[in-house]
Amino acid sequence: MNTEMLCAQSEQDIAYAAQLIKNGELVGIPTETVYGLGANGLDPCAVAKIFEAKGRPQDNPLILHIAHPAQMQELCQNIPQSAWLLAEKFWPGPLTMVLPVKDIVPKVTTANLSTVAVRCPKTEATRKLIDLAGVPIAAPSANRSGKPSTTTAEHVLNDMNGRIAAILDGGACEVGVESTIVDLTDETPRLLRPGGITPEELTELLGALEVDPAVLGQIANDTVVRAPGMKYKHYAPQAQVIIVDGNSQAAAEYIRKRFQKNDAVLCFTEELPLYEQLNPLAYGSAQNNMTLSAGLFSALRALDAPEISTIYARCPEGGGVAYAVRNRLKKAAGFCVVNAEEEA
Numbered sequence: 001m002n003t004e005m006l007c008a009q010s011e012q013d014i015a016y017a018a019q020l021i022k023n024g025e026l027v028g029i030p031t032e033t034v035y036g037l038g039a040n041g042l043d044p045c046a047v048a049k050i051f052e053a054k055g056r057p058q059d060n061p062l063i064l065h066i067a068h069p070a071q072m073q074e075l076c077q078n079i080p081q082s083a084w085l086l087a088e089k090f091w092p093g094p095l096t097m098v099l100p101v102k103d104i105v106p107k108v109t110t111a112n113l114s115t116v117a118v119r120c121p122k123t124e125a126t127r128k129l130i131d132l133a134g135v136p137i138a139a140p141s142a143n144r145s146g147k148p149s150t151t152t153a154e155h156v157l158n159d160m161n162g163r164i165a166a167i168l169d170g171g172a173c174e175v176g177v178e179s180t181i182v183d184l185t186d187e188t189p190r191l192l193r194p195g196g197i198t199p200e201e202l203t204e205l206l207g208a209l210e211v212d213p214a215v216l217g218q219i220a221n222d223t224v225v226r227a228p229g230m231k232y233k234h235y236a237p238q239a240q241v242i243i244v245d246g247n248s249q250a251a252a253e254y255i256r257k258r259f260q261k262n263d264a265v266l267c268f269t270e271e272l273p274l275y276e277q278l279n280p281l282a283y284g285s286a287q288n289n290m291t292l293s294a295g296l297f298s299a300l301r302a303l304d305a306p307e308i309s310t311i312y313a314r315c316p317e318g319g320g321v322a323y324a325v326r327n328r329l330k331k332a333a334g335f336c337v338v339n340a341e342e343e344a
Contacts, residue, residue, distance in 0.1 A: 003165065004167070005153065005166070008171075011128075018133040024043055027165060028150075028166070031121040032122040033094045034149040035173065040135045054140065054145045058108075061113055061117060062109050062117070063096050064138055066119070066136050067128075069088075074136075076116060076118060091119075094121075101113070115185055126170070129168065148304060149178065153169035175195070176294035176296060180193060191211045236332040245341075248270075249274070253340065254338070263309055265313075265314075266311055270285065281303060
């Protein structure tokens with residue numbers, strides 16, 4: 001199979017991509033978060049191709065992407081008022097809601113759960129694609145399973161060339177980490193995955209928010225989860241990733257003492273002078289968490305090389321988008337975190 005590159009600014013290319021979706025093919029699609037690996041979410045055979053192309057475990061549910069908030073009613077039942085409040089405030093945008101599923105959605109899409117994850121993406125070309133296809137599009141991140149997510153069409157091509165029919169190139173992703181996921185099936189909303197919509201924003205609207213244990217640490221592989229990205233090691237390059245906490249000077253001293261010739265440093269732009277001669281890579285500014293979010297996966301992909309043994313990574317603290325960036329880096333590190341100030 002030859003993977004075609006299409007342009008998200010071309011109405012003709014969007015229509016062609018929609019026809020591919022209708023025909024049961026896979027298309028790499030742009031969103032504001034990361035690129036997705038899209039298929040007709042109501043076609044079990046098409047959805048099965050997603051798992052095959054990614055090498056994705058079958059018990060990892062998928063997110064259904066819709067073009068308009070009202071389409072929730074076609075896929076979900078017993079929708080609480082909180083879902084409509086969130087949709088009004090944050091859709092289109094980087095928020096996914098987990099809700100009770102209707103029978104129209106095949107079990108392969110939901111990983112045999114009684115719930116389904118639904119999102120209305122911000123990217124206009126992708127919403128046009130969904131409209132033209134006439135079906136919700138199931139789309140996990142368009143990377144090989146476990147690897148760093150894809151934030152450019154070139155990333156998708158690198159992972160999926162020959163595995164999928166086409167890629168709709170919409171440029172670099174604005175947010176750079178996957179959507180926030182909130183479970184609305186219990187009395188108290190539960191954060192399953194942090195993302196571009198922050199816990200603070202959710203709490204302000206909902207009044208209360210629980211945080212799932214999967215956000216805070218590694219959970220067992222036999223745990224049943226309601227959303228993607230919760231259970232298995234994710235977002236990881238080939239090398240071991242070690243998060244080094246503490247102030248900049250202490251972290252630099254810790255890393256320099258342990259650095260070997262096949263190691264790498266992932267740091268903030270402001271810290272580059274501290275790692276001279278170590279060939280460090282900055283993924284954004286410590287003063288602007290959105291740059292860290294947008295640059296994280298591109299940086300992890302740049303360091304995904306067999307000659308690199310260990311990646312020492314600096315990670316932002318605090319809430320907001322920093323919370324999502326830290327979650328992704330901790331997942332990539334298998335929750336291996338050291339405090340340089342305590343180790344000094």
